Amino acid sequence: MQEHSIDSCQKAKRAIQDTLDVVGGKWKLVLISVLRSGKKGFNELSREAGISPRILSKELQELEMNGLISRTVYQTKPITVKYELTPYCATLNDVLAALEKWGHQHRQKIISEG
């Protein structure tokens, strides 16, 4: 029983760590939630999320590598790039919803406690 507990803990730990590796950090979930309102350009994302270009570039690459967003180049006058969520990203909906809901209720709790 003790062994079983430890074992299932290990699995839970690993799964949680996996998720946080992909989607943790300061910006990834924020970028995803911003992109939920539609595809966006680089500078647009930078402005809306309040993230510096260097970090944004890195984060977008990582998100793309994990199949959560796609990068499309448009051959417009000044070349344009749009980032958007992939269908796979929708699998994160429960995670996002849970995080958002808890964050909201936790803030309410703190406010009500003074």
Add this chain to the structure above:
Amino acid sequence: MQEHSIDSCQKAKRAIQDTLDVVGGKWKLVLISVLRSGKKGFNELSREAGISPRILSKELQELEMNGLISRTVYQTKPITVKYELTPYCATLNDVLAALEKWGHQHRQKIISEG
């Protein structure tokens, strides 16, 4: 409409950031998931989670400040301290479940893709 989108994004961003501030980082959710199998002592947690005493001490303090775990001192022969989840911590169940589920399915996806 554009305004509305940006506004709701801001709220989502804030809520998500709040949650990650409380429960983000490398260890907090792991410690919580470890404590789910019952109250544990300091060294016990250190061993089971594979976390060094310095970090463990800091993380436990932060979790306690946020009302997610409680610390109880027992007047045993060598003084003993037990940490355990608070009832409030149960409000994180959805978050934990979502993270664990996604981490698991994502791993499966990566494995199946080679």
Add this chain to the structure above:
DNA sequence: GTTATCTGTTACATAAAGGATAGTACTTAC
């Protein structure tokens, strides 16, 4: 008194993350 256990803390050091500022490359408008 020496060793051991339990709970941590302190000091020191490295690693990872994040940020500020400029600059590159291309194109269009003036």
Add this chain to the structure above:
DNA sequence: GTAAGTACTATCCTTTATGTAACAGATAAC
């Protein structure tokens, strides 16, 4: 050719996170 817009990249620096090792206070066993 000068400015401005798009999409980044490069450099440098600060902050945060994490880790290691040693140590301190208390109690008990030997």
